[in-house]
Amino acid sequence: PKKKGNATMKKSFRMFKGALAAMVSLSLTAGVAVAQDSPDPIRMVLNDWTGQLISTQLMGEALKRKGLNVEYIQADAMAQFVGLKSGDLDVQMEVWATTQKDLKNEAVESGQVEDLGESGMNAKEEWWYPLYMKEKCPGLPNWEALKEPACVEAFSTAETAPKGRYLGAPVTWGGFDEERVEALGLDFEVVHAGTDAALFAELESAYQRKAPIILWVYSPHWVPAVYQGEYIEFPPYTEDCYKEERYDCAKPSGPIWKVAWSGVAKKWPTAHDAIKKFQISSDEMNGLIKRVDVDKEPLEKVVSGWLDANEARWQQWFQ
Secondary structure, eight states, X not given: OHHHHHHHHHHHHHHHHHHHHXXXXXXXXXXXXXXXXXXXXXXXXXXXXXXXXXXXXXXXHHHHHTTOOEEEEEOOTTTHHHHHHHTSSOEEEEEETTTSHHHHHHHHHTTSEEEEEEEEEEEEEEEEEEGGGGGTOTTTTBGGGXXXXXXXXXXXXXXXXXXXXXXXXXXXXXXXXXXXXXXXXXXXXXXXXXXXXXXXXXXXXXXXXXXXXXXXEEESSSHHHHSOEEEOBOSOOOHHXXXXXXXXXOOOOEEEEEEEETTHHHHOHHHHHHHHHOOOOHHHHHHHHHHHHTSOOOHHHHHHHHHHHTHHHHHGGGO
């Protein structure tokens, strides 16, 4: 009986050693991806509009939940490409075809910035007006209606009279609105909002009073879903229109890309691969933006709630 007991103990010990070795092996294998990533913070760019803040923090907070170090850095939407090329900034989750395509292409062609693919969202930025303005300017949405004296007067304010008033985005967004006004011979003055919030606060105020307003509205955004209105139909966009700096056409439209400093793939391979897989639709983003800007939910709460509700989805970004 003693010999039998010893044999049983030895067999149990061998089984324990085997199980332990398997556990250690599995643990090491699971840790390889994270071990490859630098402990340095991944510097993710924040711009000055709600959708970009949401998409950046959806990705950033997912990275944090996987044990990576993330730092958010505020940067100008146009000047940021200098930092991305130098490696002072690492990741930008939203580069819009509407206003940033040329800067993005130049940065990628330099070899210092990598295109990480489309985000799933499509960008549109254009002059937009509430439907009630068609009563005073019935030729809309044709851009040529804006040349009619009655329409100019309809869109004028005490600030710009006798010229019409176009409320543009913050100057840091670019957009060539002054150049377009001159190229198309429009009797309008471009007035820039100081911030994204100020731009749409003015729209909300005007809409409630049915006051004259025509302004820069972009999508993904909550405005087209909440208010009735239309985009102006300018002459169709062509690459030559912008390359030749004429700007007598519609703004470009197209995808929203993700980009990164070219060193991200080597320094943070797990993050690099996950960011490439990040996808969200314009419609879904519109809903998240509405919760922040209209329903006044804290952005951090909206982001964490989305991650909690969509864990299976974002975990796939890391597979």
